[in-house]
Amino acid sequence: MPKPTFFNLPEEKRKRILDVAMDEFATYPYSKASLSNIVARAGIAKGSMYQYFDDKKDLYTYILDLAAQEKMSYVKRELDQKTDFFTTFERLMAAGTRFNLEHPQLGQVVANALDVPGEGLLHELYSKGREMTIEFFEHMLKEGMEKGEIRGNIDPRLAATLMYSLVGQGLADYLLETLGVTMHEYLANPEISQKLTPERIEYVVTEVMKILRSGFEAQK
Amino acid sequence: MPKPTFFNLPEEKRKRILDVAMDEFATYPYSKASLSNIVARAGIAKGSMYQYFDDKKDLYTYILDLAAQEKMSYVKRELDQKTDFFTTFERLMAAGTRFNLEHPQLGQVVANALDVPGEGLLHELYSKGREMTIEFFEHMLKEGMEKGEIRGNIDPRLAATLMYSLVGQGLADYLLETLGVTMHEYLANPEISQKLTPERIEYVVTEVMKILRSGFEAQK
Amino acid sequence: MPKPTFFNLPEEKRKRILDVAMDEFATYPYSKASLSNIVARAGIAKGSMYQYFDDKKDLYTYILDLAAQEKMSYVKRELDQKTDFFTTFERLMAAGTRFNLEHPQLGQVVANALDVPGEGLLHELYSKGREMTIEFFEHMLKEGMEKGEIRGNIDPRLAATLMYSLVGQGLADYLLETLGVTMHEYLANPEISQKLTPERIEYVVTEVMKILRSGFEAQK
Amino acid sequence: MPKPTFFNLPEEKRKRILDVAMDEFATYPYSKASLSNIVARAGIAKGSMYQYFDDKKDLYTYILDLAAQEKMSYVKRELDQKTDFFTTFERLMAAGTRFNLEHPQLGQVVANALDVPGEGLLHELYSKGREMTIEFFEHMLKEGMEKGEIRGNIDPRLAATLMYSLVGQGLADYLLETLGVTMHEYLANPEISQKLTPERIEYVVTEVMKILRSGFEAQK
DNA sequence: AATGAATGAGTTTTCATTCAT
DNA sequence: GATGAATGAAAACTCATTCAT
Structure with missing residues (x-):
């Protein structure tokens, strides 16, 4: 938790610090990310941090x-x-993918979490998100089963885990890949994002849903 | 690429070095993995490395x-x-998952690859494997389409990517999760592996296939 | 010297500051004692100090x-x-030792004075006390000589220095040592002081005086 | 314990490092003594240390x-x-005092030991010397009692502690004091030592022995 | 080919002190 | 007079890499 001091900071400065830090943690794995770098780029004293x-x-x-x-x-x-x-699931996938593409840094920050020493501590936080998401999907699935939208003979927990693995970085990575661009190049050249039209995203999501749908959907 | 020197080494020494290095890179993220540690544990001089x-x-x-x-x-x-x-796909998934559980270190080495700074260089190699696997799946899918086993109206490249994301660490992680064990604990306590019977693995794989099958399978 | 500001402070606050500072300087050697710590514990602003x-x-x-x-x-x-x-000397020794045991912090503050860098400045003050005490003993000795209580053929200044070295922390340390307790443990567990009865202190002081009074030499 | 590497160093270099370190630790209390300083003055890389x-x-x-x-x-x-x-005691005192004056740094290094954090750890080593010395004196005293040289009615442990407090820095300090010189000035101006003739040292030691031998009490 | 000492830039963190409000 | 944020020099320590033997 930041100390109160941080929240007393002028909006502008606080944002600058967070932006720079976000960028650093997105660019380098935790152990290589450098506080010295951050403060230098944010234009504040090292002690202030x-x-x-x-x-x-x-x-x-x-x-x-x-x-x-x-x-x-x-x-x-x-x-x-x-x-x-x-x-609902289609919308979530589309939104998640759009977000990943619009804020590629955030995804990287999460990916770099793996590097934090004293693993458990951080992993905990990192996987709290995973845990919550999977549980939410599980809930969605069970509800769908009750309503008869979903086949009854599938393991909801397992299916939810599968859904999670699809919603993460996966689709965003796939989209970049079809452009022949890596995530790092994308981070460095933000203008690439213009090639990723909403229609393109929509298309990929629909494709995935097509595959999943006739799998999950209850058979008449 | 190792220099020729490395291959001139006595088998026993070469293996020792690789084992120790593998362990180090599995245990720590790339930037924390320490060459000094490796040479010390392998009993060779730092310069030799x-x-x-x-x-x-x-x-x-x-x-x-x-x-x-x-x-x-x-x-x-x-x-x-x-x-x-x-x-075929079911067998591949089962084999991959078994491998991940029998050689958890190797999976970790791959996972820790994300941490390597200087971006592309490493990613390249890491994703060469990914690339090859996806292409193989794509090939499988196209073959299946020709034989009429697979619906014709799906994007084979996208589907192959999806398959890849399912075959990776995902299922192994899920299995450990059902035991309430993290990968780190599993690495530290190898005896846990006894709780993961082949039947248990088979069950999970079958479940996943059940979901995918009626999705991918051509409708009559 | 404190600035006038300090003496304008409400009694209660002034005392709190001094207590906390005393504790800090008794606990840590000068260079490790932390102003930040002191102001935090005293509940005042750093600038105020x-x-x-x-x-x-x-x-x-x-x-x-x-x-x-x-x-x-x-x-x-x-x-x-x-x-x-x-x-008189016996009484002084007893009183000094009692004081050291009742206010172990103060003794530590003095002991920690050795640590102050920038040499002379602090030593000066520290040794002003030493100086004064030695001079006082010298005076006592000379008086004793005149009265015929003390032999005339001893160097009073040297003897006074010796007396000083006996009166300091020495006896208190010895007493703690006989309890198998270090000064640090004593500071942390004040209840230990109950084991040090006045009689015990008196005994040790008397022993020392016995030695000094008639010397080590066997009596014929 | 130094690592083997240190002992493989050329004599000359090893000595230089120790000299510089000794000087630093004699000049500053432990927490202010600076490794950076030491390596700079010794002309070696920080990592080498x-x-x-x-x-x-x-x-x-x-x-x-x-x-x-x-x-x-x-x-x-x-x-x-x-x-x-x-x-014997007179000789020990004289030798100890001469040593303290000839190697004033060493005494300071010991004095600065008080400052080492994690107190116990260091104190242990520091007071092992004290412990050993006191025990040696105790032994001497008991032997003297058996031989009839020393009165039987004194507490040998207490007396030994007293002797220790006399043998330490005390006499050296006194001698410097009579020259109107502090230990710090003495450390900085080694030529002062020439004013401290062996005769002068001998005189002071004899004086102390005179006092201890027959005591303070006037002889009838 | 093997060694292992040398290097030094780089890291995170601390803290007395200053100064604008 | 009180505040507490800002500062930055300095600290201990790490580690991949080099290089003389």
């Missing part, structure tokens, strides 16, 4: 938390309208 | 390569007998 | 001064009744 | 150990000829 955060890990977990929250709130908007299972 | 490999990255990519090859050759054994698409 | 004292050293010397004064005034009470040299 | 010693504390304890050993071996030479208690 320690008046805002306990230590490097504290800063990182905060960034990670922010990333998770932003994605959550972005994706959650799709849940307002109640529809059937397949439509 | 640089007569075998160009640098840390060179050693790592070689280890990574070995890991990939081992998995490949393990999994490839399932391809001998020609059967239909679904049976 | 610099409105009370010039700097860390200024605060420390003041604390040191207080410690010396307190001990002085405690010990001086023994000087009211005029008696012979030996009785 | 860590190939010779585990860490700062390791270097310090080694220096401390050396200091103690040197003093020990210097003083022990006086023990060859068997004589009576008083003569």
